[in-house]
Amino acid sequence: MTENITAAVLIIGNEILSGKTQDANVRFLGESFQRLGIVLAEARVIRDEPEIISAVLNECRKRYTYVFTTGGIGPTHDDVTAESVAQAFGVELVLDEEAVRRIGRGSRDLNTARQKMAMIPEGASLIDNPLSHAPGFRIENVFVMAGIPSIARAMFAAIENDLEHGKPIESRSIELYAREGDFAEALEAIAARHNDVEIGSYPFSREGRFGANIVVRGTDPVRVEEVLSEITATLAANS
């Protein structure tokens, strides 16, 4: 499969790296990209430090079609994403009047901390936040979103139609309670015959039993279905 539209996700947050919080944004974004025909090339969880954020952002925004960040755009002292993005692009943070207006709509007390959320890199455009008003922003191919999953989802919904879409990646799977070692050779032979789809085997352990999800992915739903049927028939005959 050749795919041209690529993305990286940067999860900005010490709370994820410390194990305090379980990330939920990679999964939802990964699912969304499949639907939109965008290949998620990598996801990185990085620390809340401007030098790190700006370096990783500059690496990724050159390499991929899009970069999506989540986290670090709130009003507290450890929210450093906006300044890091400005640093990466070599632009200033400027007070955005429209952002001030939106944040003011959600809160009577537009104090210094809340005004910080209206400081946006010069040249960025706002991403709507229907849940808690403080906006995200887009600058070139970089989309900066909130870390709270419900807000990240709402922001992604607001910008989804601005993205270039590829052919949706269809995915079908079967779940087998079998040991991978027992079907790996048969599966490899099938995979070798079908280079137009991607075949993955993802083992799991559930209540003490081992099994695997076998997933077929591709842009042609007919081919995905055909190959999955072949796998199902072959592995059922083998077991």
Next chain:
Amino acid sequence: MTENITAAVLIIGNEILSGKTQDANVRFLGESFQRLGIVLAEARVIRDEPEIISAVLNECRKRYTYVFTTGGIGPTHDDVTAESVAQAFGVELVLDEEAVRRIGRGSRDLNTARQKMAMIPEGASLIDNPLSHAPGFRIENVFVMAGIPSIARAMFAAIENDLEHGKPIESRSIELYAREGDFAEALEAIAARHNDVEIGSYPFSREGRFGANIVVRGTDPVRVEEVLSEITATLAANS
């Protein structure tokens, strides 16, 4: 805080990037590193492709004290971690007789696919797998573990004592149902006075209400407790 022992986690798996599977290894490893006084500098989810895996591994193993990988060490065609690690280190994959013996203990049929799991980079030592026999391995500062969370945990337990430990990172937190914008200024003033601890504010939304976890981290438990008490007293007085 100056910390000298650092780690990166590489989650190898298209199933995580596609959103099919929720990663659970970053959280558990992050918690473990806190306890061991190791700073988790970054976690990356990357695709099952040898060129990518070996390039990222070479970048990270030079930069950090340790690198831990999960995923891609099974018997199926899409399990390419061992060959990628060998490529990164410029060594051959060799059949490890002890690994053959262990895998044989878990399965009567030691077929070609299962023997693949005994192919280990030259110079690596095995990591015990008490749950399903097929071992992980360590080569220099790189630890290669299974992707299934229960097995990854068991393997980590097997190697934990071989790691250099730092001072455990103590973490205490309070959960507030308050808007970050209402306490951010007070919190920033406290953070500015206490540079020996790290103070983070992690907002959440639960059943339609917004709140935040305020976390204090540091290596001196007395100081962590003191600063948390100051935050609690100050924010309670403000609200």
